[in-house]
Amino acid sequence: MIEKIGIAILPVLVAALLASIISRKNKDKERFNLACDNLHQSFLDTVNMFSNQDITAGLYEHLVASFPLHKKAVIDFRRHLNWFRHRGLDGAWNDYRYGIKKAYPPPEKELQIPHLVQYYEGLAWNDEVSKTKELILDRIHKIVSYSNTKG
Secondary structure (H helix, E strand, O other): OHHHHHHHHHHHHHHHHHHHHHHHHHHHHHHHHHHHHHHHHHHHHHHHHHHOOOOOOOHHHHHHHHHHHHHHHHHHHHOOOOHHHHHHHHHHHHHHHOOEEEOOOOOOOEEEOOOOHHHHHHHHOHHHHHHHHHHHHHHHHHHHHHHOOOO
16 A cells, blocks of 8 residues: 555656756746846947947947946856856956956066056057957957857
8 A cells, every 4th residue: 555655656756856857947047048138238338339430439438337237247147157168258258357468578478457458548549449449349249159058
């Protein structure tokens, strides 16, 4: 009698476990999609502004003002990535945030430039604006590309 009850309960427990796993995966996917949307939205104004070829003034100020929003979105999004994707996102974020320049001398030594100062000179002079805009957009797209796939 007890064996029959145990055998009858086993499929119910397995079904409940499967339902729980599926529910959790769906909630994780919803959270990931929300974090992706937040990441995209945080960079949207900057991408729109830097994509517009007519705008050449106030770009550096816009970057500085929007940086806290970008930082929060990247930190929130990072939690939803697998551990092995953290390094790539961190590298893309650090390239955007600090940039990398070769030191002279010594050769082959990489220096980090303090937060966003790397963009100031390029955005201050009209002949460098288009190259600097492209660099910023490239670095932003690299960050946002991590939201294209779950992994």
